[in-house]
Amino acid sequence: MDKPRILIIIPAHNEAASLAGVIREIRSAVEADIVVVNDHSTDDTAAVALRENVELLSLPFNVxxxxxxxxxxxxxxxxxxxxxxxVDGDGQHDPSELPVILGPVLAGEYDLVVGSRYLEPGNYKGAAGRRVGTAIFSRLLSLMTREHVTDGTSGFRAIDRELIEIFARDYPRDYPEVEAILLAHKARKRIMEAPVHMRQRGGGRSSINTFRSVYYMVKVLLALMVVATRKRAQGSQ
Amino acid sequence: MALILFLFLFQLIRKKKLKEQYSLLWFLVVAVVFLLAIWDRPLTWISETTGIQLPSNTLFLLAILFLSGMALHFSLLVSRLTDQSTMLAQKLAQLDRDLRKQQEQQDEESSHGRSHEGASDARD
Known part of the structure; x- marks a missing residue:
């Protein structure tokens, strides 16, 4: 059989400063096609993507x-x-670690591999508030999925064909990371975490501030509750 | 009061700012307000049977219930419209990319076929 076709999806909102570097790092790390999804950036994100000769999907407004x-x-x-x-466009995810994330999916051992910064000591762990939030979600997720989840909010992840189809149909709107793991669990997919290192952002601004993180917490908790009850309802049928 | 409301509503519909679907509902509301203004028997009757002291309070209660219902209805509507607009945005991004690819292909073909003729005006 041929080598499986891999697509690297880079969500980018005003990441012109770091995008070219990320793309080049990906190219030197793995053999894969790259698509930049430009979430209505106001900077040169789209132009950078075209110059680097990758696939570009430009959204007409912020989604x-x-x-x-x-x-x-x-x-x-x-x-x-x-x-x-x-792979995020801000350079936070290290493309040289792509094989770590990809390996288990390519081998057909797992369907969703999430890069976790907490599996190895001595990593960049992010701000304290973020750490607490992540810990809470990860505990909750571990309880609900009976899997060992340490970094449920990590965006650095690989999925198999079936999950591509599932997520293409239905994917959570904002702050989707935690909920997506639960959706994958609901679809009876095999989930694992792989140790990765997160870097400081190469450019751009984090979308998280105090008010937003409170909103984040409440929204994700609510979403988890909704998905959990939906699951039970389906199980009883 | 009811009369002014009615005229205002009529004006909105005439200018096509309000969909007929909603205009019917609001006309019904105006009709009820109009009716209660000239004939308050139903209001006093409801107040007496439910033990509400002032008929005006009954009116307020009904108004609050109605407006809450409308707010919920509009929230649902906004949710649906947001979903639909996101789907449209995604489709548009996809089509935009397909069109660009097609154009690039055409540019390539034409530049191969007829040397450099028309290569400059094929750009967007």
Whole structure:
């Protein structure tokens, strides 16, 4: 059989400063097609993507990270890719670690591999508030999925063909990372975490501030509750 | 009061700012307000049977219930429209990319076929 076709999806909102570097790093790390999903950037993100000669999907207005990723999943679904990987455009995810994320999916051992910064000591762990939030979600996720989840909010992840199809149909709108793991669990997919290092952002601004993080917490908790009850309802049928 | 409301509503519909679907509902509301203004028997009757002291309070209660219902209805509508607009945006991004690819292909073919003729005006 041929080598499975891999699509690297880079969601980008005003990441012109770091995007070219990320693309080049990906190219030197793995053999894969790259699509930049431009979430209505006001800077040169689209121009950078075209100059680097990667696929470009430009959204006509801001749809948030969930809608942006789903645009990529739909593209992967239509173009027949077997594996899709999310790599953020801000340089936070280290493309040289792509093989770590990709390996288990390519080997057919797991369907969703999430890069976790907490599996190895001594990593960049992010701000304290973020750490607490991540810990809470990860505990909750571990309880609900009975899997060992340490970094449920990580966006650095690889999925198989079936999950591409599932996410192309239905993907959470904003702050989708935690909910997506639960959706994958609901679809009875095999989930694992792989140790990665997160870097300081190469450019751009983090979308998280105090008010937003409170909103984040409440929104994700609510979403988890909704998905959990939906699951039970389906199980009893 | 009811009369002014009615005229205002009529004006909105005439200018096509309001969909007929909603205009019917609002006309119904105006009709009820109009009716209660000239004939308050139903209001006093409801107040007496439910033990509400002032008929005006009954009116307020009904108004609050109605407006809450409308707010919920509009929230649902906005949710649906947001979903639909996101789907449209994603489709547009996809089509935009397909068109660009097609154009690039055409440019390539034409530049191969007829040397450099028309290569400059094929750009967007």
């Amino acid at each position: 948030g990270i969930g809608g942006t990723m789903q645009t990529g999943f739909k593209f992967a679904c239509r173009e027949g890719y077997e594996v899709a990987v999310q």
